[in-house]
Amino acid sequence: MKSFSKEGLEAFVNALQLSIKTKVLDWAIDRHSGECYVHLEKTKTKDEYLALLCKLSFVKWDKKKNLLKINFEHEEALSSLTSFLLLSRLQIKNIQSLAEGNVVYQQFAQQMGLLSHKHAKTEVQNVQQIMDYFFFVMSEKDTTFRELSEKTGLSQMAIHNAKAGGDVRLSSFLKLAKALDVKIYFEK
Amino acid sequence: MAIQHLKNMNIQQLLQEGYELPLAMKHYPSRGQTAVQKLYQTKIGKLFLKEVSKRNHEECKIDIVSGTLAEREYWAFLLAQEMKLNVPELILLNESTTVQRWLDYPDANTFMTEQGKLTFKAENVFECALFDYLTGQIDRHDANYLYNFSDKEILLIDSAHAFLIFDGSMPDYLKLFEASNQEMLTKKMEVLAKRMLKSLNTKELQKLVPLRNAEEGKTLVKRYEQLSTVKSISDVIALYRGRKR
Numbered sequence: 238m239k240s241f242s243k244e245g246l247e248a249f250v251n252a253l254q255l256s257i258k259t260k261v262l263d264w265a266i267d268r269h270s271g272e273c274y275v276h277l278e279k280t281k282t283k284d285e286y287l288a289l290l291c292k293l294s295f296v297k298w299d300k301k302k303n304l305l306k307i308n309f310e311h312e313e314a315l316s317s318l319t320s321f322l323l324l325s326r327l328q329i330k331n332i333q334s335l336a337e338g339n340v341v342y343q344q345f346a347q348q349m350g351l352l353s354h355k356h357a358k359t360e361v362q363n364v365q366q367i368m369d370y371f372f373f374v375m376s377e378k379d380t381t382f383r384e385l386s387e388k389t390g391l392s393q394m395a396i397h398n399a400k401a402g403g404d405v406r407l408s409s410f411l412k413l414a415k416a417l418d419v420k421i422y423f424e425k
Numbered sequence: 426m427a428i429q430h431l432k433n434m435n436i437q438q439l440l441q442e443g444y445e446l447p448l449a450m451k452h453y454p455s456r457g458q459t460a461v462q463k464l465y466q467t468k469i470g471k472l473f474l475k476e477v478s479k480r481n482h483e484e485c486k487i488d489i490v491s492g493t494l495a496e497r498e499y500w501a502f503l504l505a506q507e508m509k510l511n512v513p514e515l516i517l518l519n520e521s522t523t524v525q526r527w528l529d530y531p532d533a534n535t536f537m538t539e540q541g542k543l544t545f546k547a548e549n550v551f552e553c554a555l556f557d558y559l560t561g562q563i564d565r566h567d568a569n570y571l572y573n574f575s576d577k578e579i580l581l582i583d584s585a586h587a588f589l590i591f592d593g594s595m596p597d598y599l600k601l602f603e604a605s606n607q608e609m610l611t612k613k614m615e616v617l618a619k620r621m622l623k624s625l626n627t628k629e630l631q632k633l634v635p636l637r638n639a640e641e642g643k644t645l646v647k648r649y650e651q652l653s654t655v656k657s658i659s660d661v662i663a664l665y666r667g668r669k670r
Contacts, residue, residue, distance in 0.1 A: 247451070254448040256529075258466050261448050278444075320539040323452065324574070326529035334575040335540075 241266060245315055250275065252322035258284040266309075273315075275305040286327040292349045293318075310379055313372055317341050340370035365402050367410070372400055374417045388416035429469060431516045436524050440474065443467030452535070453568075464527060471527035477585075478521070485586065491638030494585040495523045500634040501560050501584035507625065507633060508618040510556055511580055528580065533598065534567040536574060543601060547609040547658065549578045550602045552618035554661040557596045559622070559648050560587035565596035588636055590644045595665045603662060610659040622652065 246266055253275065254261045260278040267274075277287075287305075291298040295308040309315045321342055325331040329351060336346035346352050361367055375385060386393045389412040399405045399413070414421055443465040450464050460478035464471055477494040481487075487494055499517040502525075506512070515525035533543060557565055564586035571580040579598050587593075603610065625633075627646050636642045651664055 251448050251451040254446055255452060260444055260446065260466070323535055324531050324539055326531075328529050330575045331529070339540075 241268065241271075241309070241312055241315060245312060245319070246273070249273070249315055249319040249322075252319045253290075256322045256325070256327045257287045257290065258282060259287055271309045271311070273307040273309055275307070277303045277305060279303050289327050289329075289349055293345060294348055311372070311375075313369075317373065318345075321345055340366065341373045344373065364405060368399055368402065368405070371413055371417055371419065374419060378417065380417070385413070385416055389413055431472075431514050431524065431526065434469070436472075436516065436518060439467045439469065440465050440472065440524070443472070446471075471529075472524055473527045474518075474522065474524050476522040487586075487589070488638050488641070491636050491641050492588065493520050495519075495521050497587050498523050498583070498585035500636075501562075501587045503633050504560065504630075505556055505581065505584070508552070508556055508621045510552060510618060511578070512584075513580070513582060525582075528571055528582075530571040530573050530580065532568045532582075533570055533572045533579065536572045537567065540574070542605070543572055543579075543598070544577045545579070545598070545602050545606060546577050547602075547606065547612060548614055548616050550598060551614050551658050551661070552616050553579055553581055554596065554599050554658060555616075555618050555622065555652060555655070556581065557593060557599075558661055558664055559645070559652055560584060561589055561591075561593040561644065561648060562587050562596065563589060563591070563593045565594075565598070567597045570596075570598055588634060588641055588645055590638075590640050592667075593665070595662070599658070599662065599665075602658065610662070611657050613656045614658075619655075622649070625649075 246264075250261060250264050259280055259282070261275055262278050263276040265274050266272070287298070290296055291305075295310075295314070297306040297308075298304075299306065307318070309318075321335065325335055325342075332342070332346050332349065332351050335342040336352060337343075343352065382393045382396055385391075385396055389396075389409070391409055391412060395409065396413075399409065405413075411421075413419075446464045446466055450462060453462070460481060461474070461476035463474045465474065475495070475498075479489070482489050482494060485494070487497075492500065495517060499515060502512060502515040513526045513528050515523055518524050531539070536543065553570070556562075562584060564583070565581070569581070569583040571582055572578075573580060627649065630645065630649055631642060634642075634645060636645065652661075655661055655664070
């Protein structure tokens with residue numbers, strides 16, 4: 238059972254409507270799977286913003302049913318996409334600007350084909366930025382805290398603390414990166 | 426493709442042929458000054474309709490005889506256009522209703538909540554501050570300007586609370602800029618908005634902003650004259666604080 242707040246879901250649907258042309262009619266969520274279903278109005282108008290959104294790996298568009306399926310594995314994925322929509326409105330220039338300073342948005346931009354090369358890089362400024370990215374990858378890979386704990390040898394509590402913004406030992410950081418298949422590069 | 430101007434279009438027809446997006450407006454609840462606000466998807470893009478009521482004017486102590494909130498917003502748009510400021514195109518549908526193009530940028534409040542602090546361009550802030558001081562804007566809080574974070578520029582919206590006889594309050598962005606860009610405050614700047622203002626005379630100004638209350642008209646001219654010697658952002662701040670420069 239996922240713990241999505243009603244306000245969080247409503248904020249997402251409102252941000253979605255703000256960003257796409259097609260009218261949202263109704264929506265629902267399966268709290269077990271984290272799948273959000275958004276029923277859209279049937280229209281002949283071309284919606285380039287909806288098309289762009291559907292390039293995200295966790296968004297599927299059922300044309301026959303006019304149904305958008307968005308798979309939110311964790312509440313973080315929901316809040317990340319809501320913020321992304323509120324800020325970018327799915328405008329290409331906005332998306333590319335957001336991708337410059339945020340690793341999660343960089344993933345979105347990459348999936349939308351809006352980054353010039355596959356291995357786009359971001360200058361890391363703080364621990365929270367790294368953790369945001371790690372837990373975004375974790376939700377993308379559908380990895381649970383238990384699985385991550387088993388893979389890294391770190392306790393679930395330590396991983397939760399890291400997620401909450403606590404400082405992380407360098408050895409723990411490297412274990413998390415390895416378990417999530419995130420590569421770290423240095424540049425002089 | 427050439428831009429189609431709203432003033433040359435049948436807006437009622439455009440809105441009728443389009444459709445309303447009520448869910449999208451949930452992020453923009455009316456703060457009491459607007460009776461009706463609706464966002465429409467139309468064939469020329471999103472259009473935002475705002476209608477004010479008599480009660481809105483009473484609560485905000487606006488002299489309807491001199492100019493309704495809708496008229497004031499329209500005149501503010503004309504003046505901004507004259508100063509070559511980048512503001513959304515707006516038309517007056519009737520004395521209490523405006524329709525404007527919707528710009529897809531977050532407001533400053535949303536940006537700061539979701540992303541972090543604003544980075545400013547001094548020239549852009551100076552131009553906006555000249556406009557807000559001239560119009561005596563009293564409602565420039567952080568949801569009344571947009572932030573184009575790609576170009577690091579702010580765009581003024583919702584300028585209806587303008588042209589009153591009492592002094593405007595310092596805009597939110599000016600307070601932020603003052604706190605974070607000390608070294609730029611006294612920099613003398615030649616900006617287009619200032620040049621455009623200079624090329625106006627008071628008669629042209631009053632034609633653009635035809636306030637029907639003589640006191641409000643005089644106040645506008647006084648503010649216009651005060652701006653004639655302004656050269657930097659700190660000069661505008663000094664005017665807000667009532668200091669001689």
